[in-house]
Amino acid sequence: MISEREAAKYPFLKGAVSLVETLSLKVDDLADPSYSRVLDRGEQRVSEAILEGIVSASLGDALTEMLSFPVAVMFVTVVGDRFLDRRYALAEAVRVYELLKGESETRIARMAREEFGWNLRLIRRELDGQIYRFELHFTDYLRNAASFHEDKWKLVNRVMRDGYVLLTRVEAARLIQVEVEDLIRKRVSKHGRIALPDAVQERVDRVAKLFEEHRARIGGEELPSEVVSDAFPPCIRHAFEGLMSGRRASHMERFALTSFLVNAGMDLDRIVQLFVSVTDFDEQLTRYQIEHIAGLRGSRTRYTPPTCATMRTHGVCYNPDRLCKRIKHPLTYYRIKIRDFKKKGEGRPAE
Known part of the structure; x- marks a missing residue:
């Protein structure tokens, strides 16, 4: 049987999960004041993930630390936001990496x-x-x-x-760390409504409010369902227009464009047709590559576009404008532009 201290350090372990199950703790039990420290720590775990991108290793009270993990997972699950799922899973995984x-x-x-x-x-x-x-x-x-x-x-x-x-x-x-992140992300992604005691729901509401307040800063702002080409950063616009004109692009430029369109929400079939219709790319191979970037194949990891620094290093940063000087990632540029367009009621979908 795993020790409480070991379960506190690595609460995702099978033995830790089994140890928690032996306590037969119910959601309604958490309303009891004796569990206030567990709720505090569970809320702290999620808050640290949102604000810092890493969960601290607080091992002073092993039982509280052990129980706070499933509580934090419950908080994230109830909030039900995919970006928060990923943010929390990564923050817990980084904690494990530092301990290991x-x-x-x-x-x-x-x-x-x-x-x-x-x-x-x-x-x-x-x-x-x-x-x-x-x-x-x-x-x-x-x-x-x-x-x-x-x-x-x-x-x-x-x-x-x-x-x-x-x-x-x-x-x-x-x-x-990669394995742990994937494991925790699968756990928190099982969204669903849970009837919670008021004392617990208050914690969830605070976590949700904190996340919304910091969503734009940490890059999790919701994007529109339609891809808005007017909001493309100059580098992506150059790659997109080049693709439409049949210009040959480097591997880095194609990867940047594809991963950008995937993360901006363009339908994968549409992306495939964009490439196949204006190039001599093999459709089956193109679809496989795009689905790999989208996280549907291979490691199941969705790739994001390269950072602005990487784009500059590879010579595919084109016509940077004033906003480019303030950001470090193409998706950040896109989110800011989308926000501006929403305020002004402007912007058109990508054709």
């Missing part, structure tokens, strides 16, 4: 194997001054590293041995 960096290799390996089914071996090997402590089968590696854009994570740049990728302790912890 201080754990032994044996503890990391046990979690990877027992919780996520990794084909992982413990080793000790030094190459070019780098100490590797794990070997991870390439299939498990690719499943979790696919969402990383840095060159060092590309399989071609990794040290491999007999189908296994060598990892440092920190790298293993980073890959586990």
Whole structure:
């Protein structure tokens, strides 16, 4: 049986979930004043996710910490916003990453194997001054590293041995972060109405209010159902107009345009037809690539467009305007423009 302290550190573990279940805690029980600290900490977890992007590791009261996790998950589930789902899942996963960096290799390996089914071996090997402590089968590696854009994570740049990728302790912890984020996101995405005691509903309402107050700042502002081309940042407008005119584009420009349109809400069939109708791209391959970017295939991770800095590095930042100087991401530009258009009653859908 897992200890309360271990369950407090890693409340997503199967053993932690089982331990909580043995307490037979009901939602109505949370209205009892004796659970006020659990509610406080549950609310704090979600608030930290919204404001800081990481949940703190408060391990002083193990029972409170352990119980506050399912309470926080409930809060997020009841709010029922997809962006908050992702924000919270990532914040909890980053917390786990920070804790794992201080754990032994044996503890990391046990979690990877027992919780996520990794084909992982413990080793000790030094190459070019780098100490590797794990070997991870390439299939498990690719499943979790696919969402990383840095060159060092590309399989071609990794040290491999007999189908296994060598990892440092920190790298293993980073890959586990991906697994944890996916696990928690699946839990909180099961939206539904729950009859809550007033004392609990008040917490949910506060969390929802805090999220709405900070939605625009953290990038989760709702976008219109129709893609508004007038709100495109100059780089995306250049890529979009280039596609329409049949101009050949670099891989980075195509990726930036596709991921932008996906995140802006354009129907995937429409994106496929945009590419196929004006290029010689194979429709089946194009659809596969677009669905991969949309998170429907492969790692199931939805890709976002590159940052403005990355766009500049790759030479695909075109005609930056005054707003470009104030933002760091194409989607931020789009959200600001959409907000301005709503105030003025302007903007037209992409054709």
